[in-house]
Amino acid sequence: MSEEKAYALEIENLKVEYHVDKEVVHALNGISFKLAKGETIGLVGETGAGKTTTGLSVLRLIPSPPGVVSGTIKVQGEDIGTLSEKQMESIRGNVVSMIFQDPMTSLNPTKTVENQIAEVIRLHEKCGKKESVEKARTMLEMVGIPGDRGVEFPHQFSGGMKQRVVIAMALACSPEILIADEPTTALDVTIQAQVLDMIRDLKKQYNMSMIMITHDLGIVAEICDTVAIVYAGQIVEYGTLEDIFNSTAHPYTVGLFGSLPNMDDRTQRLKPIPGLMPDPTKLPQGCTFCPRCPHATEKCRTERPTLVNIGGEHQVACHLFKEG
């Protein structure tokens, strides 16, 4: 790369442990990635891989105790570890917003939809009640909900509409970075298509950077520029869409694709990954994928592989691959 890219987010060796009942959950074991301005990275992995923990870390919202965090996170070049709680407040919402998986965790059932959005706007901008409600209605229209329905309460909305309200709230202060944690998992595919379309349009309109957390490789193919495959708290493969989909390298990523039905041949048998992700309190000493990997050798059992560059931006953490 000749030119320096402008990064919205730089994460360096992020580790998160949760200390519970004399056990240590190793949720993140040294995650590093950079997100260029206006780009979208997909974080893909199974339940418990550490995707949400990564998102919460960027907002400095890991509960402590039990959480213990180390590593550096820079938001627009600024190390958030050095910021006061007050400065962090202004980052949340103004610079970084997060959409949570379950819309109801972010919505208050006792307040009208427009008042909730207006409150968020007033928290981050100097404006009066009336003006903020007007802005809230504009936001609703933008996510495809008629502004006059803002006077309704969340329970009067369908799941897809609620999720769009949450997105409107997350976008209310036009953040630089949007973290979307499985924003469409709870939705029907037709509604999911609407929401993804909308996110894509808004992203373009505001030149937002985005972390898309998902377990759906189909969504990744549609929305992301780069992809990080997360396994047991570690990025095991990183690359552009082409790298990940057309030059799949890590045995875990290969296994993920093999687990999906072949749409061109329905009779083709699925090739699941045997076994389960390891217990994060008892991670294997060597490669964390070793117990499920068809290529595992003695070295894999004793030595944990780190990410190496295998061409362009494509990185893999696996002893089968050499730098170059």
Place this chain on the structure above:
Amino acid sequence: MSDVLLDVKNVKKYFKTPKGILHAVDDVTFSINRGETLGVVGESGCGKSTTGRVVLRLLEPTEGSIILDGENISKLSEAKLRSKRKEMQMIFQDPLASLDPRKTVGQIIEEPLRIHNIISSSKDRQKRVLELMETVGLAQRYYSTYPHELDGGRRQRIGIARALSVNPKFIVCDEPVSALDVSIQAQILNLLEDLQKQMGLTYMFITHDLSVVHHFSDNIAVMYLGKIIELAPSDELFAAPTHPYTQALLSAIPVPKLENRRERIILKGEITSPINLPKACRFASRCIYATEQCLHGEPELKEVAPGHKVACYRAESTDKT
């Protein structure tokens, strides 16, 4: 020769609600051949689970007949139904919610054997439970553990072993893999496929995951607001979706490939309420092809090609040559 195991005719299930009568299942007709799978898809609330529960008579149908292996079960008395229940079982999406948390894995799988008095000696029952655990790929060491101590995939295996314990002919699988990670999902789907082959099982497979339903089903029924609006062999449905709703649904699947991306049909408009339904096509409020005719009558499910049925005026009139 087709050998029909389940024949469902004009089944309706209405619920009384404070706002009026809710048409959860509104006149569905379909059949499933022995050893085959019918996939049922459609958006949340369209009546998939209700159809499954009515077919098993876990809910009383408001109208219609359900014939399982030649016997009309829609009219059976409670006592007769009880013995018929051995032939039809259900597997649920969230095994944890459907499994008694105070019972061990062994006790859960054993229960139907006891209730239906299939094996009377407790020693033989234990032997059978261990056999079943092996069949579904659960290690014997879990015999005395509790379901909440296990992961989602193993819990689903318990649900499957329990359903198999009574040697059923027919199983309704209601979103059996929706709560599982893809790698585990593939393990369970392969297991269900193997069991079907070994035991000649017939499945009704309810899901909202379209790539899974395509892989898993011989035929697929697409439901919309309580009605089957398209019914076709799996490959035919994906190659030639004909109802405008099916077309939108299939176009919305996020495909995990970079090539051959499809043009998306984004649906607009409000979903019609299942209460106080107008006498019109239920999809008209969101259909880009809706005409006057669609607002004044309800299209019926009609055959447009061999084995391929569609409920849409436009499909009836389009000459498919």
